[in-house]
Every structure is written in C-alpha cells, then in structure tokens.
Amino acid sequence: MLTNTRTIRIEWGDCDPAGIVFYPRYFAMFEVCISALFERATGLTKYRMVKAYDFVGYPAVQARAQFLAPAKYGDDVIAETSIGEFRRSSFDVHHRVFNGERLAVEGFETRVWVGRHPDDPAKLKSKPIPAEVIAAFTRAPSPA
Amino acid sequence: MLTNTRTIRIEWGDCDPAGIVFYPRYFAMFEVCISALFERATGLTKYRMVKAYDFVGYPAVQARAQFLAPAKYGDDVIAETSIGEFRRSSFDVHHRVFNGERLAVEGFETRVWVGRHPDDPAKLKSKPIPAEVIAAFTRAPSPA
C-alpha cells in the first residue's frame, strides 16, 4: 500500500536539556506524517478533507513507539508512513523514522474517524471512513 | 509501591481543532508525572537529581498509551503514576489518567537512566540507577 516518505529536520525546540528529541515530539511528528500521507493519497489537506467529508478528525485511540536511537537538533530524519489496515471507522498507521542508516523510531497508532455526536455536538462519535478515501490509497498515487 | 497522584488542568493550548487534548500532550504529561513521582520519593526535583547523581536524564525507549475517553480544556484530570519495575539501568512506569470517574488514558513507558558516553560526550550511555534512588521508593514516602 501507499507509503509516504518525508525528510524532517529536528529543531532546537524539539529537544530537551539532554540535547535529544523530547519524545512526545515524535508523536506530534506522526500526526504531521499522517496528514501528509492522506494528502498524498487524496490530494486534500486535512482541512479540506474535514470540510469535504464533514468529519472532525481522526484522533488516536492507541499509540506506541520504540525509541531505538536518539536524534538531536540539526539531524534530518526520514519518516516513512503507511496505513496498516483500514476498518469501517478506524485505521492503523505504521511509522518508521530513520536517522541516517539507523532505524531511530518505530511507531504504531490506531486512529478513529469521528464526527460530532448527533445528540450532543460537544461529544464525538465514530463515523464510517468514506469509501472514496480508502479507495484513494489503492489507486496509483500522484507523484510526490 | 509508591503511587503519586496529581490533578492536572487541561489547558486550551493542550487541545486541537477538535477541542480535545492533542494526544502527544499526554506523553508530555507523563514526563511531568514521572518527575513528580521521583520528587515525592527522593525529595529532589529532576534538576537536583541530575546534579546529585551525575546523570543526564531518563529518556524513554518505549512508550504506549490507550486513549479511552477524550478530555477537553477546563477538565481537571487525575493522573496516577507508579513504577512497575526497577532494573539495573531501566525502569517501567505505569500511568492512569482519570477524567471524572472514567479512565481516560492508560500509559506504559520504559525509561533508561543515561549519562554522557565516556568516549564521546556528544553521546549517551546507560548507567546503573543509584541504589539510593531505588531504595527511596520502598521507604515510607513523605506526605504529599
């Protein structure tokens, strides 16, 4: 299935007093990578997807990562992102972040497609992922 | 073993356009909770621990969480943090975050105690956790 690859510069503000990435920043990076993967597949930014498909987002219900090698500010890491599986209203994402030749971080997330709850707009409720979105991942992608 | 409990206000800046906590912020919260747990046990802030025991930090090598119920800005969540196990130079942490009666987030981390690498101060190397630190967790803690 479609894999999106991007180079991400580790910035000063991503790092902690040990001089290495403060690990919650990797999960923020995962969010960026998922948006980019969907944009690669559908041609739409997350903002446009939210408007086009009338949903609220795809929050995580599970996330895990292994931090195998540190990265520091000034490093350019390569993040590879792909969907493991699409289900009715959730999907799995696989992330691999390389620092040079080394696998620095490997991450897995489960995300849920949600909209506003029909009975209470302050609440969220899972929605089916549009078939069109899933189909976009199996079509030949547009060039990066 | 010692469990530290703290109330944490979810802030506007912790939340995303869906109005709920942007999940990487929970991992930043875990870091705060671990510092607080060690301070409860040892009486030392992380800064003072780093000075007293001549190490650099305890970065995560593994982290995972389940997000079971959303939290929004203005919510006061209760975070319970405890050490699962201390090993020679690593330890496991267990986090449970309650929003009202509901378990909102459950997290597990493995952290490694590190110092500067003796051959290359730009690198990190695991170090044994001081026996005194481990012992502090089994003594009767000072009142919260």
Add this chain to the structure above:
Amino acid sequence: MLTNTRTIRIEWGDCDPAGIVFYPRYFAMFEVCISALFERATGLTKYRMVKAYDFVGYPAVQARAQFLAPAKYGDDVIAETSIGEFRRSSFDVHHRVFNGERLAVEGFETRVWVGRHPDDPAKLKSKPIPAEVIAAFTRAPSPA
C-alpha cells in the same frame, strides 16, 4: 484591579538543549494564566465561558515579552497576571513572572474577543466583551 498569582513548576519538557525554558513556552504559560485569571473573576473555566457567552476565544493580536533572567527545570516561578484595560471587544494583559526574588519575564498582550463570522463560520469576527465579564473583574473576587 484583580491580579491572579500562581506558582508554576518549570518542567523538563519546557526546556531546550541550553537547559533553560524554550521561550515560546512562556507565551503558552501566559495563556494558562489568562484562563486562570478569568476563572478567578467569573468562576467559570474557559470552556464554560465559551459556552455561557457563545464566543470562540480571545486570540492575541499583539504579544511581547522581555526575558530578564533564565529559569530552568525544577524552578517554581510565580506568575502574576492582571488586565491592563478592557475595551469594547479587546483587552490588555500584563504578566510578571518571578524566579525567586528576580523578575524573570515581563509580558504584555492584547487579546480580542471573537466569535464565528455571521457570513462565514470558517472565519472569526470580534464581538463585544460581555458587560458581566468585565463587571466580574471589579467585584471583590472570591478567595483564591
């Protein structure tokens, strides 16, 4: 006028590889302090204010700060926050952050009270600040 004072622990994740607060974090702290000041005056969290007064937030149109002394993780700083002036739909905020005896940061912001634009809900538009909210700042505040 009402001043709110709170103690804020500087955390590991607030600090950069120089070991001091990464300064954008002070502006995030200002947001926390404004929410707390309004809650002190009105008795409502920001979430409840947004519901009660049907607005979207009070984004900054101007912000500035002087960083006079560094703070590092483990420091407990004292933040004092007060409103400089309320105007029809905007207000000025003054922040002073002390680290021990020293004034570490002084900040000034102008915030605008906004709602959804009546012609385009994707846009924001300034709204008059409710008289009740302004009045709450001149009443005797409830004890901290």
Add this chain to the structure above:
Amino acid sequence: MLTNTRTIRIEWGDCDPAGIVFYPRYFAMFEVCISALFERATGLTKYRMVKAYDFVGYPAVQARAQFLAPAKYGDDVIAETSIGEFRRSSFDVHHRVFNGERLAVEGFETRVWVGRHPDDPAKLKSKPIPAEVIAAFTRAPSPA
C-alpha cells in the same frame, strides 16, 4: 542584508480549539527560521555552529509580534527572516509571515549569544558573536 524565505505548513497540532494557530507556535516557528537563516549564511546547522564556535545558544531577551490575520491547519505560510542588526554579543531579528497575499504575522526578537559562565557552568554568560559568523551574512549567500 541576507533574507531567508521558507514555506511552512501549518499543522493540526499547531492549532487550538478555535481552529487557528495557537500563537506561541509562531514563536517556535521564529526559532526554526533563525536556525535556517544562520545555516543559509554559514552552511552550518545550529548543532554544528554550537560545536564550531563553542557556545550554548542564542536565547531571546526580547520578543514581540503582531498577529494580523489568522492561519489555520493546511495553510502554507511564507516566512521571511532577516537580521536587523548585529551588535557585539546580541542581534535583532525581523520576521514576516505571509498567508497568501496577506501579512499574517510580523515579529521582532533580540537574541543574545551565550556560553557557559566561566565561574559557574550552570549559568549562562553573553559572548562576542564570532566575526566569521557576522561576515557570513554580508558575503553573497549560497543559492537557497
């Protein structure tokens, strides 16, 4: 003098429940832009500069910004960054961030070049900016 221009995607995690950039994130963006400007001038990442010139960083002593138009996730903003003036151990930076045709944010910072204090390595002390670094800004820059 040398101006560096870069396109920055506004991400979901940069935005708050109002759906627009949480303004402290612009100051984090300023840090990224300054690193990129120095790298453009000197050919060195911030990490390599810190090693090459034996200093600790260039923290802000003053920062201010006007937020003239909102930006939301999915927007690609254009940030222009230039040095206003170099002094012995400090420098001024000017930032302009455009969202489409509109100037969205204008910012000014004063940064100080610092090293470890000779009498107390836990403290920071200003240092002269290396002449070589300043000279790099007046040479013809390498192509972007």
